[in-house]
Amino acid sequence: MVETAAQRRRRRTRAEVTRRAVELFAAQGYAATSTEQVAAAADLSRSTLFRLFADKDDLLFGLEDDLLATAAVAVAEAPPGLAPWAALRAAAVRIAEQVGPLRDLLVTREQVVATVPALGARAAAKHRRWEEALATGLTAHRGVPAAEALLLAKLAVACFEVAQADWLTGAAEDLPALLTAALDRLPGLLEG
Template sequence: MSLRERKKARTRALIQREALRLFRDQGYAATTVEQVAEAAEVAPSTVFRYFPTKEDLVVIDEDQDFLDALRDAPAELGPVGAVRHAMRVWTAAQSADELAEGVERERLMLTVPEVWASSLKSITGSVTAMQELLARRAGVPMEAMRNRTGAIVGVIFAVWLTWSSSPGSDGPAELDRALAELEVLDTAPAPQVRNAG
């Protein structure tokens, strides 16, 4: 990254960190973009340049690192094993502060209706990208990986709900255990999709 790109990334991270702190301390609805700008020592227009809406201060597209780790997972791993491997790589690359901020964002997504609505597009895109990668790894059409991807996402979402309501718990370890249980069941090859007609 160039010096300018690094500066922009630091500014973006600072704005979001201050927003999350204010949301935690005084509530999402009670916090204004102007207050976020003041806390981050930037102009409100700078906040809007990085985050077009207030909801965007919570929702973050951080899945590319996970998808890269999934793409690079050892070829011999099945779908669940590959996701489990990618989750380990992804969480290991984050600091304790980054993991804590992630939990705070997830709590807000689950408790603030407008943030949840705003995050659905990102979540849907991530699930589709995961399904596509898993299908490519298995050498099957995307449709053949739909149910397995759904089962994996269901496990991730269940742990996400628990972790968001109990921030003191070890979310990554709980997720690894839950995926390990699912991995035991994931031994059959992916089904072939029949063409209609």
């Protein structure tokens, strides 16, 4: 899937607005920061801000949501002939490589999320959307039955959550390496 120039501009703009929003939320508090302040900090009108983001919460979670579109594609583009878990592993590591450059932003975002309980629910919902996207990729592109695909996707997302938590709290390894280690450990843990 080739990204158009307009899609690249939109993605870059969303990333910059998210950075500015997270900085404001961290400095002023989530509840105390208005969408008008975020729009002004990003040099956008409020209407443009809401064309880019569905709501205030989306300012925190939108970047990772942008990667959702790549999840099913990443499963489809894993080398043919791989077993479903191996294809899912390849896709998850590919996504982790895209998340890697966002570390500082994600650390700050997690600090903001920790101060607002409702944002924790939004974070949990984000993980469920990742599971669905990966499961859809397995079913649509690998022929894995839906129930099995969802189970595998849930296991992969759980590994991602554990690896990302370690990574955000200062683990020396990069996210793809931590994720690879978690994904590789899981089969042995299930059998042992």
